[in-house]
Each structure stands twice: as structure tokens, then as C-alpha cells.
Amino acid sequence: MTDLFDEAADHVEVVRRLWDSWEDDAEIRDAATGRFIDRDKLHYIDFEGTHFSVRGPSITPRPPQGQPIVSALAHDTVPYRLVARAADIGYVTPRDADEARAVVGRIRAEQDAAGRAAEPLHVFGDLVVLLDDDPATARARRERLDTLAGQPYTGDAPVFTGTPSQLANRLEQLHASGLTGFRLRPAVTAHDLPAITRGLVPELQRRGAFRRAYEAGTLRGLLGLARPANRYATA
Numbered sequence: 001m002t003d004l005f006d007e008a009a010d011h012v013e014v015v016r017r018l019w020d021s022w023e024d025d026a027e028i029r030d031a032a033t034g035r036f037i038d039r040d041k042l043h044y045i046d047f048e049g050t051h052f053s054v055r056g057p058s059i060t061p062r063p064p065q066g067q068p069i070v071s072a073l074a075h076d077t078v079p080y081r082l083v084a085r086a087a088d089i090g091y092v093t094p095r096d097a098d099e100a101r102a103v104v105g106r107i108r109a110e111q112d113a114a115g116r117a118a119e120p121l122h123v124f125g126d127l128v129v130l131l132d133d134d135p136a137t138a139r140a141r142r143e144r145l146d147t148l149a150g151q152p153y154t155g156d157a158p159v160f161t162g163t164p165s166q167l168a169n170r171l172e173q174l175h176a177s178g179l180t181g182f183r184l185r186p187a188v189t190a191h192d193l194p195a196i197t198r199g200l201v202p203e204l205q206r207r208g209a210f211r212r213a214y215e216a217g218t219l220r221g222l223l224g225l226a227r228p229a230n231r232y233a234t235a
Helices: 002-020 077-086 097-113 135-149 165-176 189-206
Strands: 028-032 036-037 072-073 087-092 122-131 159-162 181-186
Touching: 002 036, 002 072, 002 077, 036 077, 072 077, 072 135, 077 087, 077 097, 097 122, 097 165, 122 165, 122 189, 135 159, 165 189
Parallel strands: 072 087, 087 122, 122 159, 122 181
Antiparallel strands: 028 036
């Protein structure tokens, strides 16, 4: 399994280099001269790794965000290491605050070992949610899913059953344990997604724990991540 995650890390490194292989102003688009690009601002990445080699450059210009977000779901030490080495966001699945604290500690230790301690890295907790205004109604829906499946409704992430206010309490506890955000998975999209947007979000806003406006125009900006400098651009 370690080899597979090493290959994944190489893949991320190649993609990141390809995103940088065009400088931001490499496109000229000068119809009068017929020049579309400045060839001096395209770069070979010349990646040589254990699993593959790529010369580059990319066939497309650098993305508007410089580099799109790289994220990975991680359940144990080896994928934690991949998150620490290569990702902007790691999704983890702790069952409680103590486990969240331990997981975050392991990822931060791997991040330090990878030489990325100074770089921003989010650790988001994953939760499957069944939300209703009444806790008994939420429990009844979960029991119905158990009955339909013929077994308890489970997954790789913990399942939360309750009200938006109760979920807000849970998220605050987990956040205090070191998680920087959350990825919520609606158990029943048509029901639980509106419950998140119309019930949970206003509750978090009342507590001052969720934005009331979008302060940036990109996903990187909304996550508090700076637009990366191009590694190949000359000053």
C-alpha cells in the first residue's frame, strides 16, 4: 500500500509542476503578429520519479487559481503521510474529540517531517448527517434506513443523527480538538442537504462560527489559502 501512496504523491507533484509550467502571462494572444504564446514563459518540468517521468510543459495555460485545491481522504498513517506531503486539505473520520485530536497530531507530525510545517494545510472532519428539528424524528429516519438496508446504517465516516443545534455543538467540540473545518455528507440528499443550509448554517452564523458573506472569489481564497507563486517564473 505504501508504494501506491508514494505513486499518488509523485502524481500530485507532477500535476503541481505542470500547473506552473506556464507563467501567468505566457499567453500573448496578439492577432496582429500571430503570436499566441511567449515560448520563453513555458517551461519543461523534467520530472523523474520512481513511478514515471514527465517532461512537460502542460498543454493548457496555468489555472486561474494558480493551482487548484488538492485534497485527499485519509483513514490511517500512510494516507495521513500523503496528506501531509502533498495536499491542501485532508479529510479524516474521527469518531470523537479525543480521536480528532490524535489524528490531527499525527498529520501535523507528518507535515513537519515532510518539511511543510510552515505551509497551510487544512484537516477537515467528515460526518454523515441525518438532521431534523426533532431528535426523535431524526432517529426514526435512521431506524428506517437500517430496516431498509437490513443492517445498521454505517460508513467510513461517523453518522450524526439529531438536530441542527446538536450538530453545531458537535462541530464546535471537534473544532476545538484541532479540526479546521468539516465536510458534511447528507444521508438523504433531498432531505438533509436543505436541513444543512436552512437549519445548521443559520445556527452556526448565530454562534459566530460561519461566514455571512463570501470574502473571496475563489475556492483557495475562501479557504484562506494564498495563490501560489509560480516556481518557474523569473523575478
